[in-house]
Amino acid sequence: xxxxxxxxxxxxxxxxxxxxxxxxxxxxxxxxxxxxxxxxxxxxxxxxxxxxxxxxxxxxxxxxxxxxxxxxxxxxxxxxxxxxxxxxxxxxxxxxxxxxxxxxxxxxxxxxxxxxxxxxxxxxxxxxxxxxxxxxxxxxxxxxxxxxxxxxxxxxxxxxxxxxxxxxxxxxxxxxxxxxxxxxxxxxxxxxxxxxxxxxxxxxxxxxxxxxxxxxxxxxxxxxxxxxxxxxxxxxxxxxxxxxxxxxxxxxxxxxxxxxxxxxxxxxxxxxxxxxxxxxxxxxxxxxxxxxxxxxxxxxxxxxxxxxxxxxxxxxxxxxxxxxxxxxxxxxxxxx
Amino acid sequence: xxxxxxxxxxxxxxxxxxxxxxxxxxxxxxxxxxxxxxxxxxxxxxxxxxxxxxxxxxxxxxxxxxxxxxxxxxxxxxxxxxxxxxxxxxxxxxxxxxxxxxxxxxxxxxxxxxxxxxxxxxxxxxxxxxxxxxxxxxxxxxxxxxxxxxxxxxxxxxxxxxxxxxxxxxxxxxxxxxxxxxxxxxxxxxxxxxxxxxxxxxxxxxxxxxxxxxxxxxxxxxxxxxxxxxxxxxxxxxxxx
Numbered sequence: 215x216x217x218x219x220x221x222x223x224x225x226x227x228x229x230x231x232x233x234x235x236x237x238x239x240x241x242x243x244x245x246x247x248x249x250x251x252x253x254x255x256x257x258x259x260x261x262x263x264x265x266x267x268x269x270x271x272x273x274x275x276x277x278x279x280x281x282x283x284x285x286x287x288x289x290x291x292x293x294x295x296x297x298x299x300x301x302x303x304x305x306x307x308x309x310x311x312x313x314x315x316x317x318x319x320x321x322x323x324x325x326x327x328x329x330x331x332x333x334x335x336x337x338x339x340x341x342x343x344x345x346x347x348x349x350x351x352x353x354x355x356x357x358x359x360x361x362x363x364x365x366x367x368x369x370x371x372x373x374x375x376x377x378x379x380x381x382x383x384x385x386x387x388x389x390x391x392x393x394x395x396x397x398x399x400x401x402x403x404x405x406x407x408x409x410x411x412x413x414x415x416x417x418x419x420x421x422x423x424x425x426x427x428x429x430x431x432x433x434x435x436x437x438x439x440x441x442x443x444x445x446x447x448x449x450x451x452x453x454x455x456x457x458x459x460x461x462x463x464x465x466x467x468x469x470x471x472x473x474x475x476x477x478x479x480x481x482x483x484x485x486x487x488x489x490x491x492x493x494x495x496x497x498x499x500x501x502x503x504x505x506x507x508x509x510x511x512x513x514x515x516x517x518x519x520x521x522x523x524x525x526x527x528x529x530x531x532x533x534x535x536x537x538x539x540x541x542x543x544x545x546x547x548x549x550x
Numbered sequence: 551x552x553x554x555x556x557x558x559x560x561x562x563x564x565x566x567x568x569x570x571x572x573x574x575x576x577x578x579x580x581x582x583x584x585x586x587x588x589x590x591x592x593x594x595x596x597x598x599x600x601x602x603x604x605x606x607x608x609x610x611x612x613x614x615x616x617x618x619x620x621x622x623x624x625x626x627x628x629x630x631x632x633x634x635x636x637x638x639x640x641x642x643x644x645x646x647x648x649x650x651x652x653x654x655x656x657x658x659x660x661x662x663x664x665x666x667x668x669x670x671x672x673x674x675x676x677x678x679x680x681x682x683x684x685x686x687x688x689x690x691x692x693x694x695x696x697x698x699x700x701x702x703x704x705x706x707x708x709x710x711x712x713x714x715x716x717x718x719x720x721x722x723x724x725x726x727x728x729x730x731x732x733x734x735x736x737x738x739x740x741x742x743x744x745x746x747x748x749x750x751x752x753x754x755x756x757x758x759x760x761x762x763x764x765x766x767x768x769x770x771x772x773x774x775x776x777x778x779x780x781x782x783x784x785x786x787x788x789x790x791x
Contacts, residue, residue: 384658384659387654387663391640394642394643395640398640399651400621400623401622401631402651402655403627404651405621
C-alpha cells in the first residue's frame with residue numbers, strides 16, 4: 215500500500231490544473247514543484263552527504279541569470295536556459311567545491327554562506343552584464359500557467375527519480391559513508407573529496423535548473439530576489455528539515471508544507487485578519503494583521519523549533535512516530 | 551618475501567617527535583605485532599602508513615612500491631586495510647550497508663557489492679547482525695565490524711589497531727580465532743595490541759617501540775625477555791631481575 219502513495223500523489227498533482235482552474239492555486243503548486251527540485255538538491259549535498267549548504271541561492275541565482283542572459287544578450291529562447299542553467303550552476307559549484315571541500319562541518323557551511331553573498335554582489339555590481347539592481351525582464355513564453363505547471367512537474371519528478379537512482383548506486387553508499395564518518399570513508403577506499411564534489415554538482419545542477427524555471431516563469435529577476443539568503447537558501451534548508459533530512463520524499467512533503475506556511479503568513483492567515491478588521495472595524499486588528507503578515511520569518515523560526523523538538527527526522531523521517539502518536543491517542547479515546 | 555616495509559619513519563608534532571626513526575619489514579603471510587607503552591607512537595605509525603598524517607621524513611613501501619604520502623583512499627585500493635582504535639562505525643547505516651560501502655572499493659554494481667559484503671560478513675561471523683544499525687552494536691561487535699569492513703576491501707595487508715581492547719574473555723578468544731582465520735586466508739597482518747595474551751599467542755614477530763623509537767624486535771619470546779622492553783613496561787627495577 216505504502217508503495218503506491220507516491221504514485222497516487224503524483225496522479226493527483228498531475229490532474230490538479232485540469233480540475234482547479236484558479237490561477238492562484240496553480241501558481242502555488244508551481245512554486246511547490248520548484249521547491250521540490252531545490253529541496254531535493256539540498257537534500258543530496260546536506261541530507262545524504264552531510265555537507266550542510268547555506269548557499270543554495272548561489273546556484274539558483276546563477277541558473278536564473280544564465281537563462282535570463284541567454285535571452286537578453288544572445289537572443290535565444292529562455293528555454294535554452296533550462297538546459298544551460300544547471301550546467302552554469304555546476305560551473306560555479308566546481309571551483310567552489312574544489313577549494314572549499316578542504317573545510318569540514320560548520321566551516322564548509324560558512325563558506326557556502328559566503329558564496330551566496332559573493333554571487334549576489336557580483337550580480338549587483340557587474341552592471342554591464344547583469345543590469346545590476348535593475349534586474350532582467352523577459353517576455354514570458356506562455357500566458358497560461360499550464361505549460362509552466364507541467365514543466366515544473368516534469369522537473370520535480372526528474373529530480374526525485376534521479377536522486378532515488380543515485381542513492382541506490384555506489385555513489386549513494388559513498389555519500390552516506392561520507393556523512394557518517396569521513397575518516398572511516400577514506401579508509402574504505404572512498405575518495406571523499408571527489409564524491410563530495412559529485413554530490414555538490416548534482417545539487418547545483420538541480421538547483422540551477424529550478425532557477426532557470428523561475429526566470430522563465432516569473433519573467434523578472436533581480437539580485438535581491440534570486441540570490442536572497444532567507445527567501446532561497448534558508449527556505450531550501452527548511453524544506454529539507456521539515457520534510458525529513460536524508461529521505462527521498464522528505465523534500466516533497468517539505469515543499470508543500472513550507473510553501474503553504476509561507477503563503478499562510480504572507481496573506482495574513484488567508485485574509486482572516488483582513489476579514490476580522492472589516493467586520494469589527496477595529497484599527498487594532500488591522501495593525502495586528504499587518505505585522506502578522508510581515509512576520510512570516512518569525513513563523514518559520516517557530517515552526518523549525520517545533521519540528522526539531524517533536525520530529526527531529528522531519529515529517530517523512532518520523533512518519534511512523536507521527537502516525538503512532540495519533541493512533542495511540544485514538545485507542546485511548548476508545549478505551550475511555 | 552618482503553610485502554611491506556617502513557624505512558626510517560619520522561613524525562614531528564611541533565617540538566615532539568612522536569615517531570622518531572622507526573624501520574621494519576613485514577613478510578608475506580605473517581602476523582607482525584607492534585607493541586609499546588601508551589603514547590609510544592603506535593597509532594601514529596598507522597596513521598602515517600595510511601596517510602592520515604604526512605611523515606616529516608621516511609618512506610613506506612608496499613611490494614617494493616613507494617606509497618609514502620599517497621591519498622588514504624588510494625592506499626586502501628592498493629590493498630592496505632585498517633581498523634581504528636576508536637571505532638568508527640557508519641552509525642546510521644545497517645551493518646550490511648557498512649560492509650557494502652567498503653565492498654564498493656572492489657566492485658561497481660550493487661549486486662556484486664552485496665554479494666561480496668554478505669560473503670565477508672559470513673567469514674567474519676557477523677552475518678546474524680547484518681540488518682542492525684551499526685550504532686546499536688555493543689563494543690565487541692563494533693570492533694568486529696571494523697575488521698569485517700576492512701576485509702571487504704580485499705586487503706593484502708590488514709592493520710589492526712587494538713581490536714581486542716575492551717573485549718570480554720570469550721570475545722577475546724573469538725577475536726584471536728578470527729585473526730588466525732584471516733591469516734590463513736593469506737592476508738598479512740600488522741597488529742597493535744596491549745593485551746599480551748593476544749599479541750604473544752598469535753604474532754610471528756614483534757616490534758617494540760617506546761618514545762617513538764625502536765627498542766626491540768624479534769620473536770614473542772625474545773621480545774618478552776628483552777630488558778629494555780621490560781623496563782619500558784614495568785620500570786627499570788624489574789628489568790635486571
